[in-house]
Each structure stands twice: as structure tokens, then as C-alpha cells.
Amino acid sequence: MIQVYNSLTRKKEPFVPINPHHINMYVCGMTVYDYCHIGHARSLVAFDMINRYFRHRGFNMKFVRNITDIDDKIIARANERGITIQELTAEFIDKMNEDCEALNILKPDQEPRATEHIAGMLEMIGKLIEKGLAYPAENGDVYYRVREFKEYGKLSNQSIDELRSGERVAVDQFKEDPLDFVLWKHAKEGEPYWDSPFGKGRPGWHIECSVMSAEELGTHFDIHGGGMDLKFPHHECEIAQSEGCHDHPMANYWMHNGFINIDNEKMSKSLGNFFTIREILEIYPAEVLRFFILNAHYRSHINYSDETITQAGNGLRRLYTALSQAPETIPTLPESHPLMDKFYAAMDDDFNSPLAISILYEAATAYNKTGEAIYYTLLKELGGVLGLLQQAPEAFLQGDSNDLGIDIDAMILARNEARANKEWAESDRIRDELTALGIALEDKDGKTTWRKIS
Template identity: 60%
Template structure:
């Protein structure tokens, strides 16, 4: 299994430090607002990674943190006039709702920054003792970037390049413009903890160093997150963690690509910013998940209504193939019959090549084509093909709904199912009476409402158009 390592700029074989056990840490959300499409990509990307690693027979310990103390959180709580805990608890609950709608499994561990402040203070003290940090005159503590020889190895940035844009902001007491805050002295009205340097709160970067090491040890297999975190957040994590422990921090660094909207950067200032819960009523969680997986995780992802409609049509094609077939049930890849091995082999080859989900989805579409051919001809083969299609879909977190429920339900306006079925019965009666004009009128009326009728040997069924 090859994974692209941002640290080395090449694909590398996944060789777990502990045999058959992968330990993975992913930087999670800062909970001051509802999660947006960029967050959805992080959630779904690493959920897909965990699902596939487990399907491959590996044990996985998946840790994704929650940042519940931060400048943005403090500012938003003050704007709302509510306690910080109330704000963060509310948005953590909303995040978990979004995850359920996207079929994202909860991580094994979900540490919150505020529960780990004593560990952060201890790591900062260690960094001071080792000469990597210093307490400033204003009560802040800073990391001395030049004290860490490997700084810039993840992002590829040199100290000379960084110096050109570095500056000391008003109120900062750092010795070098490149240095960054590990501890911030308390300001009036802000939450604060006691420390050897006075009351204050941790900086953002130190949080993940402490939470990841506490959960997984000082040396683990995979560290992930969005590409926007590569610098400075992940670069600073390496400097802090390796500076404090002397251990190599993470073997593989994975970063998912940016989300763009109609080929422009997604941002609130451009008015093209979508939260997950704004998209779900229009398209549904599984369509959003399918859309995200249809691009390679490292590639830019371009959102548009047209691309979501394409994803919806693709998912509809897969569910349509599964409709009416009693699928075989396969718990693991080992149970797949030998005659289906060509498709399974190609799926595994795609996923083993840095989680190439577009190629993996292409295998699902080929299976759907074969399944449609087998229907009504070889029911035993159809059951096996449907079973493999569902098993591979499940590995990606897809195709877990009842096909009829998906095709007749999904996102959008609530349908009057009783009315639709009554109209289908009226149409059947009209056809029986050879009143084909009336039958065609009913079909056309339902078609205008987005309802597609499908006539078959067992009668007429319907789905959303």
C-alpha cells in the first residue's frame, strides 16, 4: 500500500511501526461555527482512509482532535454574549450531526484541547529547558524557530524565504520575527489557566503536539489534515514535538486538497461559502460524499451545482443496478467468490495506490453494468455481483441505503408517496382500458414533478428524476 508523503514528496509504502496496527492523527475542527464543505472533505477523506485500512485487515487507532479554545472562539462567544463552553458544545453537537448525515464514523478518540492544558504547560516547560523556547517579558512564551535545525522540512520553506515576510506584531515580545507563540498571557475577560509564566492560555500549535503524543505516543504512523495546515501549523507541530521528545514525530504526512467553488477559492468574502447543512437539504449526505470521493483526495475539488448533479446521477445509476436484486452478503474481501476477483483486484490496486477513489469508483460502475446484464438472465451471478458492489461501496462509505428508499427519497421536497402510487394505479387502469392518452398524460405529469416511471415485468416502479 503506497501513500504520498508530503514530507518526502513521494509515495511510500505503509509499514506500520507496530505490525498490523496503524496509528493516525488528523487535525480536526475549531468549533466556533457550522462545518463547511472544506471540513466535509477532511471528514470524508480520512474516514475513507480508515475504512479501507480496516477492510485491508489492519487495526487502526484513529484520533481527530477538537480545538475548543482559540482566538476565533473567544471572539465569537463575546459577539454572541454566551459562555465559551456553551458555544463550543453547541457546535460540537452540530458537527456530529453533520458527520452522521455524511456517513462519517466517529474517530476512536476525539480529544478536546481544554482537557489537555496541563500537558501543554509541561511540554512548553520541556521546550524551555531544552533551549527551544523562552518566556518573554509580557508573559507570553515563544518557540525559538532557529533552535530547530529541521524547520521547513515539511513545507519546503527556507528560513530566508520566511524572513522576507516575517514581522513582529504590536504587543508581541518575541526575539525573532520567525518565532511563534506557545503560551499567551491572559487578557481581561478571556479564559485562562495558571502556569509558571502567569495566567494565560495555550497557543494553537502546541495543542496538537500534546494531544497526538498523549493518544498515540511520540512516534506514530500517519498525521493528516487539510493542505492549508501544512504551513505553519504542521510545520510548527514537528518543531515542537521533535524538539521536546527527540523522537521522529510521524512517518507519513497526508494532506487533502483545497475546495474551490466554480473554480474560485471558497471564502465568505466572495459569497461562495457553503456549510454542510446548507447543502444537505438540496443533495443529501450520500451525494455529497460521492462527489468528494469522485476526485482524488490530493487534487483540488471544484464545487458547482452541475458537479453535484453529476454525482447524484452517478449514485442513482449504482442504486438502480442494485434495485430488485437480493444481494449476497460479504463481510470481508476474503469471502468474495473467485469469479469476481478481477473487479476486486482492480479495486484494491486503485486503493493501494494512494487511495485512488476515482479509479475505485470506476470499478463500481463496471460492476453495475455487469449486474444489469445479469439481471433476469443469471440470478445467482446477479446476487454475487450485487454483493460485491455493495461490499466495495461499503468500503467507501457508500451504497448502504435500501435502493428503493434512495431512488424514491433523497434530498429535496417531501413527496406524497400515496398520491404517486394512486396515480400509478390510475395509469395502470387506463392502460388496461386502452386509454393510452390518459396513461401518457399521467406519466408526463409525474415527469414534470421529477418522478420517473419504470415499467417492468413485475409492474411499474418509480424513482426521483
């Protein structure tokens, strides 16, 4: 049985879906006003891995990842650039999709946008007002009464009094309590707005996910996920809204991925250590970034540096090197095998991808030593469960050779001609020149292949 760490109960629990063999999972997606950064990559890859594994294990999945396409930052960036909000969000949705494709992220089954669900948000806000859990303020905003939801703080394991004394809460003269949060923001001049019973305005951030998850998956579903930074206040507020409105649990399991630090410091634009996905992919192959992320448990914090991602690249190269010598006949994945059993045991234990990857190394080592085709299959197929090792090995190992400024194939041909003529010094000179350029040659069965080694 698959064990899942539930952030709500703060322990691992057997995973039991509401409906057998079917899983509904909602993950908070992007606010589309800028390029996705490496922290977004962590969440995208982590929940893609979880989504893939559930599907591989025979579950039918409905995986929903939302898009926030109305927000203070979106409005500010559109105004700054002198374009419409629709133009800005369309641009960065396209860029997000390009990053996801590069990282081999499966498309979600549904990708709702906040602006498509305004009616549902207004309906939920109305219900919360009727139940006394929300109130319209004099300035035209609508707020949630946090103290009226007695379980507020259960996800972050904080009491309301602790939150009141420990959190920096924006002073707002129109709130009944500093902890109350906004459900509906009144329209300021020049801002986009929707008509509502409370006046012209737009939704607060938290209400978006409560409504989109309910309309796509129902008011009670299996898994709600996102980055650890969303646990409080975003997910805490979602619980208050959804459970306050519907009077039953929102999600059975809450899952949160850890942070990425840069050179052992928290990523921050002010520190100058802020990297977008596409900036990293200008230097490293996308699959190396994916492999780097999966080499750490999804709940742990990981450190990104030139050294750690280079190590990941070397590890992935080792696996592709094993796959570069395909057997004449490739068997199908067996129903059972000791390495498969170990792989599944690792992944069944709260998706322990680094342990699963260690089993891929075992398969590669066994294939290199024995040449038995079953190990090739295990390496390729189990790698695919993690969204890895699906390129042609030569394409990965050779990488982008255009930047070397040489014709590698012509140099190999010249070397082979020198060898045929027993001009060993010339043959060695060409090999040494290629080695100095980070190119390794391998002679086997009368053919010479090459791969990048740095």
C-alpha cells in the same frame, strides 16, 4: 502493498506501520465556533475513506481526531453572542456531529479536546524551555525559538531564511525573532485562563496537537493528517515542538487533502461563495456530497458548482438503480474476483477513490447486462468500503417526494387501472405527468416502481 504519498518526503512510499497490523493515525479536527463548511467536509470524508480502507484491509486502527475548544475566534464569538465558551463549543460540537452523521463519517476512536490536555501542554512547554527551544517573554507569553530547530521548514520544503523573507510575520516587540511562534498566551482581561508557571494564560494553537497526539498515540506514530492549508505553519510548528521535545520523528507519514474551490474560485466569505455543509444538504442529499468528494483524488483540488455536484448525483443514481433490482440470493463477497483486484489496486495506490468508483460502475454495468448476483455483491460491498451505497435503493432513488405536492402511489395506481382497462391515452397521460415532475416509472414482473430522475 499500500502506497502512501508522504508530504514530508514529497513522494509515494510503501506503507509500513510501526507495529505490524496496527495503525495510529491523528487528524486535525475542528475549531468549534461555527458550522462546518464544505472544506471541512472534504477533510472529514477523505480521512474517513482512508480510515475505512485500512480497516477493511485488516489493520487495527486507532484513529484520533481532535477538537479545538479554546481559541481567539471561540472567545470572540462567545462574547459576541453573550454566552459562555462552554455553551458555544457544546452547541457547535453537536452541530459537527450531526454533519458527520449525515455524511456517514465513522466516529473517531478518540476525540480529545484541547481544554482537557492543559497539564500536558504546560509540561511540554517546560521541557522546551529547559532545552533552550522556548523562552518566556516579558509580556507573559512563551515563544518557540524557531532558529534553534534546524529542520524547521522541512515539511513545507522552505528554509528558515526563505520563510523570514517571504512570510508576513506579525510584528511583536516581545519576540526574539519574527518567526518565533507562541506556545502560551498571557491572559487578557475578561478572557478564560489557566494557572501556569509562566503566569495566567491559555495555550497557543500549535501546542495543542503536539500534546494531544502524544498523549493519545505516543510521541512517535504512523500517520498525521489534515487539510493542505495546515501544512504551514500549523504542522510545521507541530514538528518543531514535538521533535524538539522528544528528539525523534513525530509521525512517519504526513498526509494532506486538497482544497475545494467554488465555481473555480477559492472559497471565501468576502467573495460570497462560502457554504456550510448544512446549507448544501438543504439542496442535495448528503450521500451525493460524499460521492462528489470521493470522485476526486483526496490530494487534488476539486471544483464545486451546481453542475459538478449534479453530475455526481446522476452518477450515484446510476449505481443505486442497478442495486434496486436485488437478486433472489445475494452471495457473500468472494476472496478474489477480477473487479475486486482492480478495486484494491486502485485503493492501494494512495487511495485512488475516483478510479475505485469507476470500478463500481463496471460492476453495475456487468450486473445490468448479465444479472449475475456476484456483481450485485461487488457493487454493494465495495461501495461500502468507501462509505457509499448502504441506503435502501428505493429511499435514495425516491428521495424526498413530499415537496412534489402529489400522491405518487395514487397516480401509479390510477395508471395501472387505466392500463388494465386498456385506456392507453389516460395511462400515457399519467406517465407523462410524472415524467414532467422528474419521476421515472419502471414496470417489471407485474409491479411498478418509481424513482426521481431530477
